[in-house]
Amino acid sequence: MxxxxxxxxxxxxxxxxxxxxxxxxxxxxxxxxxxxxxxxLWHTIDDRKYAWPTILRLYDSEDSLGEQDEAWLRGIFSKHGHLIRHFTITWKILIDITNDSNCCCNNVQVLSTFDVSENITEEEEWEERWLSNQIMGQAATKYRPGNPTAQVGRTLSPQFEGMLAPLKANGRTPDQQKRDWETVQRFWMLVRQNPSLKSLRVDEGFNRLCDIKDPQVIDTAI
Incomplete structure (x- = not known):
């Protein structure tokens, strides 16, 4: 038997x-x-639950759990991303990873985002403290609130020309601002690479990362 x-x-x-x-x-x-x-195991991924918040907060630091760094994250999502059907994202790094050309995260049916402008890694937290100290000490003129800069950077897809624009730094370093600008583009590319998508929730926090000049970008992506 x-x-x-x-x-x-x-x-x-x-x-x-x-x-x-x-x-x-x-x-x-x-x-x-x-x-x-x-x-x-991979059907539903919600990065607010279980070990995900700790892993994602520390992935870019020397304290990454069991070497669960960016290379490890990219590896597991590249290998298993195609199995995800329900995907909830609150960490920007997952948007960047799942839009990577090596990640076949293209079978998502329900995609939701929350608090994407709020969650920061340990490394990003250190950068924010450093920037705050520079501003308070008036030691770095180019980072003062009265003189924000906007790093345009590259447009990752022609479809975003004239539709999306980077916001001025406003309390972020130019590097942080540029990363945020690219992350928003990668999110809409992630939406586009999932033709079986049935439900989409877009976090309002994206408005603090990038300027959506033309709402048609949503129709274009979908």
Whole structure:
């Protein structure tokens, strides 16, 4: 008689009732469990839950958990991104990674964003403290609030010409402002690369990262 826990149909039924931490443990049991339950593990990714906030806050620092750095993040999303169906993003790095040419994150059906302008990594927090000190000490004229600069940078796709524009730095370093400008573009490219998208929630925080000059960019992306 076949062992029930080695039958894919049984594993599928069980997998639908397990949360991600338990699914993560299950996919490490054996090859059959790994192959059968991996889609369930990656079906819904919400970076506000479980270990994601800690991993994403520290990924660009020396304190990255178990070497869970940017290369590690890019690797796992490149390998498993195609399995994601429901995707909730609050960290800018995930927008950048999942729009990467090596990441096949193109089967998302529900895409939601929250607080993308609020969550910052440990490295970005250090940059903000440094900038604040420069402003308070009036030691760096080009970063004073009265003299903000806007780094135009590159337009990642011709479709954004005349539709999106970078905001002035306003309390960010030019490098931070340029990264934000590119992240917003990558988000709309992520939307475009998912033709099976059924639901889209766009966080209002994008307005603090980039100037949407023409709302048609939304229609163009969709």
């Amino acid at each position: 076949a062992n029930p826990v080695m039958m894919p149909e049984v594993l599928h039924a069980i997998g639908g009732h397990l949360d991600p931490p338990n699914l993560l443990a299950c996919v490490q049991v054996c090859n059959l469990w790994h192959q059968t339950l991996l889609p369930a």
